Amino acid sequence: MTRRPWPWLLGLGALTGACTGIIGGEDAPDGPGGTPTSFACDADQVPAALPLRRLSHLQYRNTMADLVRFASPSAAVEILGAIEPLFAQLPNDQRVGPDKHYAGFTRLDQALQQQHVDGAYHVAGAIGAALSAPPSRLAELAGACATDADAANDDACLDDMIRKFGERALRRPVTDEDVAFYRGPAGAAPFDAADYADVIALLLNAPHTLYFVEHGQEGSDPTAPLDAYELASRLSYHFWQTLPDEQLFAAAQRGDLLTEAGYAAEVERIWSDPRTREAMGELFGQWLDNTTLEELDARVGTPLFDAFAAGYTPGPDLREHMLAEVTDAALYYTFENPGTFHDLLTSRKSFARTEDLAALYKVPAWSGGEPPDFTEPERVGLLTRAAYLATGSANTRPIMKGVFIRKALLCDEIPPPPPNAAANPPQLSDTLSTREVVEELTGNGACAACHGVSINPLGFATENFDSLGRVRTEQTLFDPETGQVVGTAPIDTSAVPRVELDDQQVAQSAADLTNLIAASEKPYACFARQYFRFTFGRLEDLDRDSCALADVKLALDEGKPMADVLRSIARSKAFRMRSFEGDGARRTPTQVDD
Ligand SMILES: [Ca+2]
Known part of the structure; x- marks a missing residue:
């Protein structure tokens, strides 16, 4: 291994200092707060009135x-x-x-x-x-x-x-x-x-x-069950993202939707309509979107990127294909091959429909039916899909990988970085691995409290994948100007990921991290919250919305298939009612009628 000084990193030293200075000292946050992993339904709690x-x-x-x-x-x-x-x-x-x-x-x-x-x-x-x-x-x-x-x-x-x-x-x-x-x-x-x-x-x-526009039925302040037509719209806009069809409208007209049997029958019919798959694709696409993933072809033609890509040329649609794969994985376990949320987290199947992504996985493209299995032992589930590994540059981004897991999958809060913390990704060194660069940048003072404890370790676990999502056993080091190979650095994927913040277990690999996540209650509780947000169009209140959250979490805890989990929301009381403002005074929004 060749090691040389790394002059192009000099400018970044200032960022380390800035981070230490701003949030250091006694007021420094000590990492993200623990988030609840169970929701106890309190029937006396009244959810906040929905805005119009x-x-x-x-x-x-x-x-x-x-x-x-x-x-x-x-x-x-x-x-x-x-x-x-x-x-x-x-x-x-x-x-x-x-x-x-x-x-x-x-x-x-x-x-x-x-x-x-x-x-x-x-x-x-x-x-x-x-x-x-x-x-x-x-x-x-x-x-x-x-x-x-x-x-x-x-x-x-x-x-x-x-x-x-x-x-x-x-x-x-x-x-x-x-x-x-x-x-x-x-x-x-x-x-x-x-x-x-x-x-x-x-x-x-x-x-x-x-x-x-939801008035609810008369007579049960401070909440009211929705009337038949309001229920029809709730169902169709949730599962289809559009207005009720003729049959659903007729069920509302007949009053069938207000009977348990009639309601259940319509929920089943709606679920089996192909439009539901599309709407649930919206849910998964928005929840699992990696908005920080840049276009993969942005740097094609530059010496560094071309040297790194080593004969692979990303096209303009590769980013889209990577993100689509994640949604397809979730939809597969929801519709094609009913599985659990655990199955989605740990799946070792490729849902790459296109050659560009399949080539990175070294599997054939999936054309429907049974998807091909990953053949690389390192590739073990959601975290090792390209959408969460790729960056559009020659450099991995362990911090961003860690933040995604912490926020989107575990629903932990991370205090905002100090105002003048590094906004740009750390640059490649020609002597140090990306992990070493990140550790240098964030290893001191207050930065370490968040990055070292709760962010970076989650990202380090997948450092045996390069920034196109390809398996690697060592990191090739390049001259950033010419793209010339100047050495290699060893890969270190071991870290204490603290899925539970007080957990000191070491994860040696992405597989270990995946197992820790899948064994924790956090991703399940987090998904219950994500689904609540999608369903009700607002952020959850952990107390007042405890019953709706508990319904979904219970279905997950019982290991029900995703299809049942997603349908369970329609059966919850919260889905079928509206509430009125906090003190219970009923406010009817008639002013919007005309
Ligand atoms: Ca006429």
Whole structure:
């Protein structure tokens, strides 16, 4: 092994000093606080009143598309193609959560901007116009009475359209008051296509269309069970990310959803619909997303990266393929081959569907059916999938690996770094391993309290993988300018990962770390919290939401298949009710109705 001084690291010494100076001393945090691993359901606790939730971007798009398909089956493809660019005017939801990088769920975002209002206005206007002309489309939605020469039938014709289309758009029965209100823009008969377009656009901008308006059933303050239509929307938007289909709406109309048997039957039917798989893909994709993973092809063509990649050329889609693999793994154990959360954590199967990723794993690409097993003994489960190893540079990032595990998988809190701590990843040395560089940078003073105890060791366990996710037995050292190989450094994967903060056990490898994590209650409790956030669109309160958290955790503790765990939320009381503000005073949000 060749060792040389490392002049290009000189600038980073200042960062070490900064970190020590800022959070050192008696006030220094001593690492992340322990987080609860069990939730005791306290039936007297009342969950916080939900804010009036807006449909997420995805839910909004799906809803508009379903309404177009409902109104004009024959022209839906054409209409949706034409309005597609308008959706780009609506801002994407921000990821909001305990942390901006890890396990954030876009559904938590409630910020409403002028762009949302303008975007929805334009989409609604375009759909209204597209459904009203040519006359064949209007007749398909409203009947021949809307396009014939007889003005005498126009009032009834418009009212019928409002009842038929409004029921779907508002996701509840349409009242006479609704009809009187929504026909407003059309003025007095006779009505033409433009009148219909205005009425449709108004329905598509209604609060009941854009928000989850939930009043609950009467009479059980400070919480109230949802009514049948509200339940139908809860179910369809949770499991399908769109509005109720005809059968679900009919079950609400008949009152079946308010019976245990009728509700259970619909939950089973909804679960078995292919759309559920897509919605659960959203859950897994958002929870397991590694937002700090850079594009893998960003440095292709630079001497250092090309020397490191050694003949492998990442393409522009490799990052996406790596992230998709993680979601596919979770979906596989949920749907294709029912397994447990433990199975997902420890799975040794490759879900790489594309050659670029499969080549890094040295397995054939997966084309459905039974996925190939990893053949490398080092590759042992979720933490050793490329999405959590790769970086887009020639250098691994043990700190980022550790932070992901600590935050997204274990739900531990990590105090924010000092304001002037290193924002950039440590650079490669040509004499030291990445682990040694990181230890130099964070090994002193207050940095050590967090990094050394609770962050870095989790990342060191997978240092026997390079920054493309390939197994390595030693770290090749390069001249960063020329890419010339200047030596090697030994790999050291042993560390005290402190999955439980007071646990001093040493993990020698990724396999040891995976076993420690899978044997801890933490990832299961963490997943219960992640699923809560996805389901209810807000952060959990460990006391007031204890029952909903306990329901999911119980299903995990009992080793139920993921499919049962994910369905169990629909059976929980919290899913089927709404609560009112803290003191129990019932507040009915009627002001949003019109
Ligand atoms: Ca007419």
